[in-house]
Amino acid sequence: MITPYAIGLFASGTALAARPLCLSSRTIGAGLLVAGALLMASPAFADETLLATDNSEVACTISKSGLTRVSLKDDRFASVSKLTTGNETDDFTVVNEPTRGDIYISVPEGFTKDEVSFFGTTAKGFVYKFACRLEGERAHQVFVENRDILGEEPAELARAMSPEETSASLIQAMYQGQGMDGFEIRQPSMSPVMVGPLKVQMITEYRGLNLVGRVLRIENTGKATAVLNEQTIAPSNAVAVSVAKHELAEREVTTAYIITPSGQIAASSVGGRP
Helix, strand or coil: CCCCCCCCEEEEEEEEECCCCCCCCCHHHHHHHHHHHHHCCCCCCCCEEEEEEEEEEEEECCCCCCEEEEEEECCEEEEEEEECCCHHHHHHHEEECCCCCCCEEECCCCCCEEEEEEEEEECCCCCCEEEECCCCCCCCCEEEEHHHHHCCCCHHHCCCCCHHHHHHHHHHHHHHHCCCCEEEEEEEECCEEEEECCCEEEEEEEEECCEEEEEEEEEEEECCCEECCCCCCCCCCCCCEEEEEEEEEHHHHHHHHEEECCCCCCCCCCCCCC
8 A cells, every 4th residue: 555645735825735644433434435435336427538648558438338439639540450359249349430530439238348448540640558448328428638749748757756746746636627647537427425414526536547536525514613634534545635624614615635546445444444
């Protein structure tokens, strides 16, 4: 497990502190984690906008039943390379739309795999490896932007960041609402869940290979002041947590930023840990 650490972020005059987690027993915290589990059980994800570079992996989501459109910003697909098994239920379909240069992906009924992968070569000579999970039933769109085309210097790709640096950068990216190399940004369409007097809703999810960052909106609907801290909102395996405002008066709203290992929401957090 990555050791939690402390960072300070200042933007628009607001200080955010990601403090080391104190994994003591929790009450409201247990409720929040239960709420989070309910929220993430069957999410309906909105369209995705992902950042990529030449030869990088694009981790995206495709629909289980509907069409998924993949579009390249200021570029177009020239070709797609994938394996074919010869078994109809194991092969997915990729169609290249010639007018805009987009591709459309679909999987057959009875498809047994949880993920599809393929390589895409663009008209401008970039190659991307797509590794896409299957989720949801509705049509879906994925928009891919290349920083080289956008004229930005991918300085962070030039060096390997430590887990602590990655988490710090991810907290900052989530706070500023910006993309981050290696992370897929999702904006799930989820209804808020009441946890006692607190109304909790996940706004955005940043999903990477090893870490997942989540942005939560928390509103105090009660009359008494609600006190929030890392123990009350973070699962036991959290790497880092930042809360914009720790005390909420009646009807006051704050935002929390939580980072956990990818694919893991610790079950022990529901019951607390001594």
